[in-house]
Amino acid sequence: MIVYKFGGASISNIERIQQVIQIIENIEAGEKAVLVISAMGKTTNALEKVVDAFFQQKATEALQLFEVIKQQHLTVAKYLLVKEYNTCYARMIDIFTEVEWLLHDKPVRAYDYYYDQIVCCGELLSSTIIHFFCKENGLNTQWIDIRDVLLTDNNFRDAGIIWDITAQKAQQVFLNTAHSIYITQGFIGATTDNESTTLGREGSDFTAAILGNVLEAKSVSIWKDVEGVMSADPKMFKEAVYIPELNYNEVIEMAYYGAQVIHPKTIKPLQNKHIPLLVKCFLNPSLPGTIIHNAKHLHFPPIQILKDKQVLITFQSLDFSFIGGQSIQNIYAFLNALKLIPNLIQFGAISVQICLDDKAEKINELAMLAAEKFDVQVQKNLQLFTVRHYTAAILNAMNAEENVVLRQQTPITLQILKLQKQ
Structure with missing residues (x-):
């Protein structure tokens, strides 16, 4: 079993989604894979504006903002799909309806609760489109609603994982031999009362690590728009250099101090089971990327x-x-x-x-x-x-x-x- 995580940048437009499909097509025959999909591009930011408008009881504005998001996703689906469009459209309508029902009500609970119920649809929509585009291209994929698998407490916007139930459900769902490639969502989960939760901003990395841990994955790969892990943000520091190899300790320190390359919670589930983490470039999959593992005595640049x-x-x-x-x-x-x-x-x-x-x-x-x-x-x-x-x-x-x-x-x-x- 391998786990691939595709971030929002990797599926931000039609061309990049087509590149992602090429990466999926190159998964070795006979190898099982779980693909963890983030929301497209800046969708989460757009959905946060919907939440803000709704919580301020500006229902009309919230619905208008959400309509823009709907049309953006429908346009992408129309461009990518022919045979699978109608089935994809029906699945997306169900997701839209789930949010719109809520937007027609008035807020009576805390902001964080509504945030999770609304924002979670970004990953549901993107993973639905990717799944049906895979099917359009002849790939035998199975779409999984991760909310049926990844169980959490009710600490909305920063939910804690209920590990024993999650492990049991994940093994039942993803180790089924009927399919070789599973497509699911990052960042989101659900309580035992079936209320959607999120794992904290940029939590899709964490989702990939959770699934890697409970499925005893051979490796977890995070696909980004950079060569690998850099010594600094190249947009801010022109002296930034590519780092081919890191150990778990160094990455935890980097994440703690604010480096955006890996979600801070990602490393522990992988380190606990000695699962290597690969940071790969979806723009050029042939590049080696960065491997993060148990290595010692490495030399690091500043x-x-x-x-x-x-x-x-x-x-x-x-x-x-x-x-x-x-x-x-x-x-x-x-x-x-x-x-x-x-x-x-x-x-x-x-x-x-x-x-x-x-x-x-x-x-x-x-x-x-x-x-x-x-x-x-x-x-x-x-x-x-x-x-x-x-x-x-x-x-x-x-x-x-x-x-x-x-x-x-x-x-x-x-x-x-x-x-x-x-």
């Missing part, structure tokens, strides 16, 4: 990660007493309650400084919670710059940076938090 929209919160004791164990426990309790993960922490004698992603509502709630026990200061519009395996030249350049509000350095990793350029 890896640079820039993360915008950061906030620094300073928690200072009210009576100038030292920050001790109880104070730290209180701060972590606040973070845990709001499901906030620190990007950087600096301890002082009477204060703790924590850098977080600027999720406005949660940051405000954190400040209010902590104000009962601390003097709380919030500084926004910051940028976190992280370099792993830095050189002397990079160290000198970072020392010369202006508007730095916080700095941390270890023998491997150097970080500065600075004012973000407007």
Whole structure:
């Protein structure tokens, strides 16, 4: 069994979908494969606007925005399909209807619940089109609604996996010998009450890793529009270089510090079962890509990660007493309650400084919670710059940076938090 994950960029237009089909056609005869499909292009962003309009009780606007998404997907299907179009159209209408019924109601539950019920249709639609295009090209594929397989808790927008049930269902569905290629969705799952959930933004990588784990896959491949993993975002850093080989530890560190190449939760399910992760280029499948596995003692170039929209919160004791164990426990309790993960922490004698992603509502709630026990200061519009395996030249350049509000350095990793350029 192999698992392939195709991201939104790989199926963003007609030409790229045709390239994906060529990759699928080259899967070796006799090999079973699960294809995890993301939403097309910027569909998730468009669906988020639908959710916003609906939750603000702008029903007409929400339906109009959704109509645009419908027509875009129908147009793609019309272009790609002839024999299979009517069957595909019927399946897509069912998905459209599932959302439209909801949009005609008024919101009575939390935003995150509606987000998951609406946004999940992006992956359902794209995987439906890919499935029928495969059939149009003579491939024996089976479409699977991953919500029938991947069971989660009801922590909407960041659902936790119920591993034992998911493993059992996945083995029943995907190890069936009737088909060799299964097409399903990334990013989404469902509760035991059949309510749709999502696994966090860019969670399709995680879906691929989950299925790789429970199906004991030979490998998991993530198909992207780059040669492989790069040492930095080439759009920001012209000195970025291709990295042919990484180990699990390094990729976890990169993801933690904000690198967008792999979803942060992806590595653990693969590392636990020693399943290699391949990052491949769908624009040129002949390129070797990057392999991520258990290798040790690798040499890495400087890896640079820039993360915008950061906030620094300073928690200072009210009576100038030292920050001790109880104070730290209180701060972590606040973070845990709001499901906030620190990007950087600096301890002082009477204060703790924590850098977080600027999720406005949660940051405000954190400040209010902590104000009962601390003097709380919030500084926004910051940028976190992280370099792993830095050189002397990079160290000198970072020392010369202006508007730095916080700095941390270890023998491997150097970080500065600075004012973000407007």
